Amino acid sequence: MKILLVQPPHWSPDGHANFDAVEALLGGFSGDVVLLPELAGRRLHVLLCADLWYSASLAGRDGLDAVLVPAFSVTRWDGPAPARTLWQHMSVARAYEFMTYVAVSDWHHETTYHGHPCAGVTGLANPCPRTHDGFFTGPPDAPVSVHELDFGRLDAFRSDRADRGFR
Structure with a gap:
């Protein structure tokens, strides 16, 4: 497997311009996976497993739209419930703290x-759910789950917090 890591020299608020720049950079390269610093004009960040537990892992990275965490959450408990509860609370705390x-x-x-x-x-931890019980959705019953990210709602949430003097 070949992974192409792309480090564009400039960022543009126009997501299409960013994709055009990436396509130009990729030129003659070929690979199985391309890892981009953003997707569809949105800023993404990857934390590996327990890195989520440390807020310093996200400090100074304001304006991230999604944090993606591949995990292998081995637990010493006799069942998954205690570890799931901790991970869910940590995910929601990071989502709300970093919007x-x-x-x-x-x-x-x-x-x-x-x-x-x-x-x-x-x-999925959602910093601005539509209902009080929507802060965390999971774990899924099926091996694959789909979650729609409402970036318009996220942007409005950030604006509201900024208007009220929160970060």
């Missing part, structure tokens, strides 16, 4: 590593 979506993709809870089960913490 960004936090998406965690984890292995199913029946997966083990050296005899320790995975917690299966897959889900």
Whole structure:
């Protein structure tokens, strides 16, 4: 597998201009996966597993639209519930603190590593849900789940917080 990492020299608020710049940079390169610093004009950031637990991992990265967290949440508990609860609370805290979506993709809870089960913490933390019970969605019943990110609502949430003097 070949992964192409793209580091464009300039950022533009026009997402199409950014894709045009990336296409120009890729020129004669070919690969299986391209990792971009943003998608559709939105800023993404990847944290690996437990990096989510440390807010310093996101400090100074204001304006991120989504934080993507591939995880392998091995737990020493006898079941996934305690670890899931901690991960859900941490995901929601980071989402609200940094005004960004936090998406965690984890292995199913029946997966083990050296005899320790995975917690299966897959889900999405939403900093501005439409209802009080929408701050975290997951883990899914199916192996694949789809979550629609409402960036218009996220932008309005950020504006409201800024208008009230919060960060």
